[in-house]
Amino acid sequence: MNPSNISIHIEKAIIRVAPNGLPASIIDVSANEVIKPAERFELVLDGQAVMDHRTGLMWWNDESDKLDWDKADLFCKSITVGGFSDWFMPSDEQMLTIVDRKLHNPCLPSIFKTHGEYVWTSTQTKWTEGEAGDSRSFWSVYLLNGYVYDLSAYGEFRARPVRVAAPAGQ
Known part of the structure; x- marks a missing residue:
């Protein structure tokens, strides 16, 4: 092993770190594919979407107006971009992948x-599961700093639709 490089093995991936501390490459062990950070994301659909080649998710390259959670969920399910109408609101885990x-x-x-700003996710907080209307809360990601917060369903925040475009690692 080259002493100036470090390899980190995490579940199904190996992340190689360069001497400057930045990821040199990501290897998806399940697919034996090397994905360099600069190649992970690609503008597709004439710039209307971003393809994440590591996760197989395609992200709408914009955000909705500020909407309460129910309207944001409907927005994500109703949008058609590039001829695709299978968009949905991402989970908190999916949102954090970008x-x-x-x-x-x-x-x-x-x-x-x-x-x-704050972006809704589809993940409802455990303490409001089974509740309806404004008494529910959902996890959101603050895109200023990447922190995750629980926000009431009646608040108005943005949505970023996503769709599954390919198996992870392709």
């Missing part, structure tokens, strides 16, 4: 358009 906490204001890679 957050880079080494970045600030916003914490998304520069390929993404963002307002740097």
